[in-house]
Amino acid sequence: MAAITTSPGSSHDEIDPNVSYLDAKKGIMNWLITLDHKRIGVMYLISVTLAFTLGGIFALLVRAELWSRGPTLMNADTYNRMFSLHGVVMVFLFIIPSIPAAMGNIILPIQLGTKDVAFPRLNLFSLYIFWFGACFGLYSMINGGVDTGWTFYTPYSSSDPARGGVGSPAAVIPMTLAAFIMGFSSILTGVNFIATVHKMRAPGLTWRRLTLFSWSLYATSIIQVLATPVLAITLLLLTMERFLGLGIFDPHLGGDPVLFQHFFWFYSHPAVYIMIVPGMGVTSEIIAAFSRREPVGYMAIAMSSLGLALLGFLVWGHHLFVAGMSEYATMVFSALTFLVAIPSGVKVFNWVATLYKGSISLQSPMLWGLSFLFLFTIGGLTGLFLGMLAVDVHLHDTYFVVAHFHYVMVGGTVMGFVGGLHYWWPKFTGKMYDEGWARVGWFFVFIGFNLTFLPQFIMGSRGMPRRYYDYLEMFEPFHKASTIGSWLIGFGFIVLAIMFIRSLLGGKPAPRNPWGAASLEWMTPTPPPTYNFLEGKEPVLTRGQYDYHLATDDELYEGYDDPLFPGYGKKPEAAKPAPKKTEEKKADEKKADEKKEEKE
Amino acid sequence: MTFFLEPVTPESENWQLPPTMADTAPPIDTAYVFIFWFSVFFFVAITLSSLYFIWKYKRVKGVKSEPTGHFNKLEIFWTVTPTIFIVGLFHVGFTGYIKNATAAEGATEIRIRAKKWTWEAEYPGGQRLPLKYDPAIPSGLHLEKGKPYKMIISSEDVLHSFFIPEFRMKRDAVPGQYSFISFTPTVAGMAHVFCAEYCGTDHSAMLGTVFVEEPAEHKKFLDDLDKPPPGLTPEQWGAKLFIANGCPTCHGPDGTGQINGAKSPGPRLAGLYMKAGGEMMSTGTAVTPDENYIRESILRPNAKTVMGYTTVTMPPFVFKDPQVDALIAYVKSLK
Numbered sequence: 001m002a003a004i005t006t007s008p009g010s011s012h013d014e015i016d017p018n019v020s021y022l023d024a025k026k027g028i029m030n031w032l033i034t035l036d037h038k039r040i041g042v043m044y045l046i047s048v049t050l051a052f053t054l055g056g057i058f059a060l061l062v063r064a065e066l067w068s069r070g071p072t073l074m075n076a077d078t079y080n081r082m083f084s085l086h087g088v089v090m091v092f093l094f095i096i097p098s099i100p101a102a103m104g105n106i107i108l109p110i111q112l113g114t115k116d117v118a119f120p121r122l123n124l125f126s127l128y129i130f131w132f133g134a135c136f137g138l139y140s141m142i143n144g145g146v147d148t149g150w151t152f153y154t155p156y157s158s159s160d161p162a163r164g165g166v167g168s169p170a171a172v173i174p175m176t177l178a179a180f181i182m183g184f185s186s187i188l189t190g191v192n193f194i195a196t197v198h199k200m201r202a203p204g205l206t207w208r209r210l211t212l213f214s215w216s217l218y219a220t221s222i223i224q225v226l227a228t229p230v231l232a233i234t235l236l237l238l239t240m241e242r243f244l245g246l247g248i249f250d251p252h253l254g255g256d257p258v259l260f261q262h263f264f265w266f267y268s269h270p271a272v273y274i275m276i277v278p279g280m281g282v283t284s285e286i287i288a289a290f291s292r293r294e295p296v297g298y299m300a301i302a303m304s305s306l307g308l309a310l311l312g313f314l315v316w317g318h319h320l321f322v323a324g325m326s327e328y329a330t331m332v333f334s335a336l337t338f339l340v341a342i343p344s345g346v347k348v349f350n351w352v353a354t355l356y357k358g359s360i361s362l363q364s365p366m367l368w369g370l371s372f373l374f375l376f377t378i379g380g381l382t383g384l385f386l387g388m389l390a391v392d393v394h395l396h397d398t399y400f401v402v403a404h405f406h407y408v409m410v411g412g413t414v415m416g417f418v419g420g421l422h423y424w425w426p427k428f429t430g431k432m433y434d435e436g437w438a439r440v441g442w443f444f445v446f447i448g449f450n451l452t453f454l455p456q457f458i459m460g461s462r463g464m465p466r467r468y469y470d471y472l473e474m475f476e477p478f479h480k481a482s483t484i485g486s487w488l489i490g491f492g493f494i495v496l497a498i499m500f501i502r503s504l505l506g507g508k509p510a511p512r513n514p515w516g517a518a519s520l521e522w523m524t525p526t527p528p529p530t531y532n533f534l535e536g537k538e539p540v541l542t543r544g545q546y547d548y549h550l551a552t553d554d555e556l557y558e559g560y561d562d563p564l565f566p567g568y569g570k571k572p573e574a575a576k577p578a579p580k581k582t583e584e585k586k587a588d589e590k591k592a593d594e595k596k597e598e599k600e
Numbered sequence: 601m602t603f604f605l606e607p608v609t610p611e612s613e614n615w616q617l618p619p620t621m622a623d624t625a626p627p628i629d630t631a632y633v634f635i636f637w638f639s640v641f642f643f644v645a646i647t648l649s650s651l652y653f654i655w656k657y658k659r660v661k662g663v664k665s666e667p668t669g670h671f672n673k674l675e676i677f678w679t680v681t682p683t684i685f686i687v688g689l690f691h692v693g694f695t696g697y698i699k700n701a702t703a704a705e706g707a708t709e710i711r712i713r714a715k716k717w718t719w720e721a722e723y724p725g726g727q728r729l730p731l732k733y734d735p736a737i738p739s740g741l742h743l744e745k746g747k748p749y750k751m752i753i754s755s756e757d758v759l760h761s762f763f764i765p766e767f768r769m770k771r772d773a774v775p776g777q778y779s780f781i782s783f784t785p786t787v788a789g790m791a792h793v794f795c796a797e798y799c800g801t802d803h804s805a806m807l808g809t810v811f812v813e814e815p816a817e818h819k820k821f822l823d824d825l826d827k828p829p830p831g832l833t834p835e836q837w838g839a840k841l842f843i844a845n846g847c848p849t850c851h852g853p854d855g856t857g858q859i860n861g862a863k864s865p866g867p868r869l870a871g872l873y874m875k876a877g878g879e880m881m882s883t884g885t886a887v888t889p890d891e892n893y894i895r896e897s898i899l900r901p902n903a904k905t906v907m908g909y910t911t912v913t914m915p916p917f918v919f920k921d922p923q924v925d926a927l928i929a930y931v932k933s934l935k
Contacts, residue, residue, distance in 0.1 A: 076801050149798050155775065156758040156800060166716070166757035168800065251776025257759060258774060291657070294668040300675050322761065323772045324779045327701050331694060338686040342679060349678045352646060355653035357666040362654070370650065377646050381639035384686075388693025390631045390700065394768040397761060397796040461616045461632075463765025465796040468804035472606050472792075549667040 017535045020430065020527040035120035036530055040127050041105030042428065047130065048102050051093035056493065058086035063452070063486035066479045069470060076469040080147035081170065083467060087150030092179045093134060095409060096271065098417050099278035100224070101126070101189050104217045107424060108193060110521040111211045113202025113539040115531040118195035126188040133181030140174035148172060149467060151268070154249035154260040158241040166252070173242060176235040183228045183235075186274075190224030193217055202520075204541030211519050211545050212288070212301050216281025219305040223270045223277075223312060231267035234260065258323055265316035273312040276408055277305050279372065279416025280347055286369030286419050287351050289517035291358030294546035297350035304343030311340050321392045330389055337387040344380050348373065363515065364438035368419025371446055375411025379404060382457065400460025403453045410449060418445075418496070425503070426510030430527040433503035441496035448488025455481045512565065516556040519545035523555060525565045534565065605733050607790035607809045609766060621791050621812060622767035622783040627696035629768070634692055638685070700769070703782035704748035710741070712753045714760035714773040717802035719793060726918050727825050728844065731793050731808025738825055740809045741793065744818035748784045761797035764810055772797055785812040826920035838930025841923055850912065855934045865912040870934035880907045894928050 015024050021038045031039055061082050065072050074082070109117055117123050140146060147170045148157040157172050159165030197210070197218045210218075238260070240246045247253025249260040280301075288295050295301055317325060317333030325333075351373055360366070382404040386392050395401060426432055459478040464471060471479060513522040520541075524533050533539060543550040612619040616636070617629060657665075711722040712731075719731035721741050733740045743749055753762050755773035762781070763770040771781045793808030813821060828837040842848070842855075850866030852858045857868025872879065873894070878886035882905045887893055896903055901914035919927070 076804070080798075080801065080803070147800070153759055153798070156798070159758070251774075257776070291665060292659075293665040296668055296671060297675050298668075300679075322770050324774055324777060327698065330697070334693060334697075335690055338690050341686050342682055345682045346675070346679055348646060350675075352650050352653070353671075353674070354668070355650060355657065358653070358657050359659045359663060359665040360654050360657050361659040370654070373650060374647060377643055381643055384639065384689060385632070385635050388631050388635055388689055388696075390628045390693045390696025391635060392693075393697065393700070393770055394628050394632070394765070396770055397763070458616055462612075463618050463763075463792060463794065465763060465794045465804075467798040470804040474606075546668075548665060 015530050017529055017531050019529060020525065021530045022430065022527050024530045033124075035116070035124055037109050037117050037120065037123055038106045038428075038528065038530075038532075040123050041102055041107075043127060044097060044102035044105060044130070045428075047134070048094050048098045051089055051134075052098075055086055055089035055094055056490065058082050058089065060486055060490050062086055063483040065469070066471070067483045069473065069476060077147065079469040080467075081145040084147050084149050085141060085145045088137070088146065088175060088179070090409075091150050091271075091275075092182055093137060095275045095413055096186060097130060097182075097189075099282060099413065099420065100193070100217055100220050100274070101130070101185070103282070103417070103420050103424065104193065104213075104278065105189075106428060107521055108214055108217055109196060109200065110524060110528060110532050111214050111519060111545070112196065112200055113205055113520050113533070113541065114196070114200040115533070115538075117192050118200055119192050122188055122192055126185045126192070129188070130182055130185040133178045133183075133185065136174045136178035136181060140171040140178060143171040143174065146170045146172050146175045151264060152176060152235070152238060152260075153264075154238065154241070154255075154257045155251065158238050158248075158260075159250050159252065160242050163245060165250070167242075167250075173239055176239050180232050180235045180239075183232045186224045187228045190221035190228075193221040194225065197221075202539045202541060204539075208299070209541055209544045210302070211281075212284035212295060212298070212305075213278075213281035215302040216277045216284070216305045219309040220274050220277050222306075223274050223309050227267045227270035227274075227313070230263060231271075234263040234267065237263075258320065261320050261323055262316065265319045266313075269316040269319065270309075270312040272405075272408070273308050275413050276376075277308055279413040280305065280376075282416040282420040282423070283351065283369050283372040283376075284347075285517075285519070286365050286423055287354050287373075288546050289423070289515050289519075290361050290363060290366035290369065291354055292516065292548045293354055293358040294544065294548065295350060296353035296356075297346070298546070300346050301350050304346045307343040308340065311336070311343070315340060318387060318392070321389060322396045334387060334389045334392075338384075341380070341384060341387070348377055348380070361515075364435055364442060365419050365423035365515070367439065367442045367446075368415050368422060371442070372412055372415040372419065375407055375415060375449070379407030379411050382407065395460060397466055398460035399456040399464045399466055402466050403456035403460060406453050406456075411453075421500075423515070424521070425500070426514045427521055427526055427528070429504060429507070430510050431503045431507030432510045432514065433499055433507055437495060437499040441492045441499060444488050444492030444495060446492075448485045448490075448492055451485030451488060452482050453485070455479075455485075513556060518548050518551040518556065605735070605809070607733075607792055609791060610787060610789045618765040618792075619787070619789075620766070621787040621789065622764075622769070622785045624700045624781075624783040625766070625768045627699045631692045631696045635689060638689070700781075700783070703750045703780070704784060707748040707750040707782055709750050709752055712741075712751050712762055712773070713756065714754070714762070714795070714806075715756040716758065716800055717795070717806040719762070719795075719806065719808045723822075723825070725822070725825065725920065726845075733809035737829065740811050742811045742813060742818060742821045743785045744815055745785050745788050745812050746815070748782065750780060750782045753779045753781070758799050759797045760795045760799050760806065763794040763796040764791055765794070766791035766810070770796055785810075788812050788814055788817075826922050828922065828926060834926040834929040835933050837923075838926035838928070838933075841919075841927055842930055845917060850914065855931065865909070866914060867906040867909050869931050872934070873932045881905065882907045882910050891928055894931055895924055898924060898927060 021036055031043065034040065061073065062079070065074055065079050065082070105123065109115065146168070148168050156167045159167030161167065161169045197214060237248050241248050241250060241253070241255065245253065247255045249255040249257050251257060284295055284301055315333060315337045317329060318337045321330050386395060386401065386404060422438060455478040459475050464475045510526050512526045520539055523539065610619045610621070614629065617632065620626060620629060708724060713720045713722065720728055721731055722728045730739050731741050751762065753771055753773045755775045757775060760773040761770055762773055767783050769781050769783055771779045773779065789812055791810035791812065793810060795803055795806035799806065828834060850864055851869050852864040855869030857864050857870070872889050875889055879889045880886050887904060898917055898919065901916055
């Protein structure tokens with residue numbers, strides 16, 4: 001490996017390469033100026049988890065308001081702000097950075113067998129941009145938030161009543177600026193990941209040996225780099241119209257409101273794949289690990305991620321079927337939209353085929369992985385309803401759409417995110433969690449999710465429009481069921497939060513490879529050292545990362561006493577003087593790891 | 601708290617869909633039912649095979665998984681088969697859509713105007729009714745069963761979307777543009793109008809009622825529109841029509857001929873009736889401003905032009921006789 005990276009510590013002579021990244025240099029300042037991709041990832045993880053909690057509280061308030069007809073908890077204006085903030089927070093602060101920036105940051109370089117991402121300083125800068133953008137979002141929320149929906153449709157969003165306009169009186173500008181700024185974070189992370197995948201792979205790690213998670217992040221990064229600038233331009237134009245009265249989208253100023261929808265969805269439809277493709281990547285990892293089998297159609301799954309990334313750019317028009325496009329345009333967009341079904345279907349079929357003749361264990365990460373499979377299938381198939389032109393005219397902007405994208409975004413991405421959190425938690429923290437409570441939490445989230453969103457399909461088909469503060473009597477039973485479901489989801493996540501906190505405080509130490517998985521992140525100590533692999537043990541790949549039949553028993557060793565790295569992770573000063581310790585350790589490792597060494 | 605009288609719709613045939621009340625619904629329902637069973641089939645197949653594999657290949661100590669081989673034929677099979685299916689799905693969806701996109705010959709045009717947070721329909725006779733049903737005043741979208749209609753939809757402020765679930769029809773109301781939907785109601789009864797595009801505070805209260813009526817019933821509705829609303833004298837009705845049709849814009853409030861102290865674009869109407877010396881025309885002759893003169897001025901306004909008011913041309917108005925009578929009664933009452 002060429003030394004492209006700079007050192008992941010602020011000053012590298014102080015870092016002991018044989019100490020875990022959590023113990024390397026303690027103290028909050030050392031975290032804030034770290035260049036270690038794992039620490040940056042952990043800080044992202046904490047941020048997106050807070051955002052998820054906030055967005056979840058908004059969602060529970062929305063559902064609680066809809067428990068009964070008429071005002072239940074709040075007035076119409078407050079309700080409109082609640083559902084808008086739920087959308088904005090979940091999309092821009094949680095789902096887009098969730099898997100790529102948080103988990104991808106930690107796992108991608110390890111799965112590539114390298115010590116860091118290609119541009120560690122840029123990586124830290126992305127995190128700060130994200131936080132800077134989030135501050136604008138919080139500022140907007142403190143000033144009452146927005147009531148435009150997360151889509152910011154013009155002219156409602158861009159026409160300021162303070163200037164005699166017809167639109168929203170809310171704090172729209174800070175919120176659009178928040179999304180604008182966070183977009184740069186997304187772009188820079190994308191650039192970083194693309195460079196890392198291209199230039200930083202370990203010797204022997206050919207493109208065909210990339211994990212499917214790495215492939216999915218690679219595809220996602222391409223979308224982030226190509227699509228996000230369009231969002232930035234669009235939101236900037238919106239801000240200029242609202243702030244300066246420049247006529248771009250508002251017909252009263254000579255603009256075209258549908259133009260905004262074209263611009264917006266040209267980003268936001270590919271963004272749907274920024275959200276779902278990494279979830280697919282996590283699911284591929286989990287299904288492979290818990291079936292102990294290379295995913296069937298590895299190349300097909302990898303290429304379908306790229307296929308989704310490219311097709312995602314061609315289908316934005318299906319959000320405008322009833323907005324006044326010509327019949328020919330709608331025809332073309334409908335046909336292109338159906339093409340998306342092919343790579344999605346290929347993935348699902350391959351996952352199912354991977355289970356066949358596997359060695360399947362239903363530990364908690366696998367429960368989330370299988371939930372993804374089950375719920376994403378529903379989300380995907382209901383997408384076909386909406387791709388069919390005639391049916392879309394009826395279902396557009398109803399609860400059917402709400403249910404459909406929640407099955408994809410929550411049933412897909414959130415299942416992938418939480419599944420990945422369970423799967424990699426031991427690697428991130430060095431602690432195990434309580435499997436029993438993990439299953440209880442999963443059960444409530446899974447049941448609650450279906451109870452929340454299945455009734456919304458029927459409600460939508462029967463004509464209930466979305467974003468309604470009040471509803472007609474005929475929809476009442478559906479709304480009641482949906483609200484009860486939301487409570488079950490909330491309860492499930494509280495169980496999971498307590499379980500993870502207990503694990504942090506007093507969980508059993510995690511072994512190197514608790515699940516017996518064959519990919520690279522499990523071949524390094526838990527938690528990994530700052531440079532991901534111990535000095536002199538940088539990986540050279542002689543097998544693929546899913547080659548369970550080629551992996552040795554040592555590699556898949558299940559147990560707490562790790563024969564590969566005895567004595568790893570103790571601080572040098574805690575035992576003997578550092579240099580001596582390192583040498584000793586090296587000798588020990590050599591003995592214990594003879595098999596692997598021979599191979600290399 | 602909803603002040604909206606909920607329409608009572610006919611029974612629905614499919615538990616997932618609202619009742620079918622227009623010719624636009626069956627093609628959409630066919631497509632819906634088709635894709636529904638298609639999805640059920642694939643969902644059941646995927647779920648059952650997953651569950652079977654999970655049960656059958658449960659991890660057993662000492663039993664290893666079978667290494668994955670290459671299954672190129674299988675990959676091609678499950679790439680090509682869905683491709684064929686989606687061509688079929690696209691076809692069903694597209695034909696249904698195109699069938700509904702074309703208006704029938706001789707469709708009656710009704711203008712649908714949206715503004716925060718009300719719908720208004722303008723009938724071919726020029727009458728404007730709010731779509732939110734209120735038994736006290738003429739209101740709602742009244743359509744004749746079996747007659748083709750074309751809605752010309754527009755918005756005054758922000759985006760709205762005109763949605764009648766029983767017709768399976770929806771179209772955005774975009775400010776600065778017109779959009780269109782066409783249909784022929786096929787079943788008599790009531791149907792819903794919703795606003796389907798988020799438009800601010802009272803988005804969820806932007807509702808309306810459709811009345812699909814038998815021809816005789818619909819004719820009675822149209823005739824009643826031309827009669828004074830119950831409880832109003834012709835003069836009072838005329839005053840309402842005067843305002844509703846925008847007359848004060850040119851003739852001044854109460855026909856005073858003054859707007860904010862300046863001369864209005866149209867001549868003064870107060871005291872016009874049987875004015876001593878008649879009204880002086882641009883041709884230099886005076887006419888007697890009697891009932892016939894007022895009637896002519898409303899229906900064919902440019903037959904005679906008042907002296908000093910030649911720069912602005914008044915558009916002709918379409919009124920039924922009872923409305924013209926009411927307007928004349930109102931003008932006569934202005935002093």
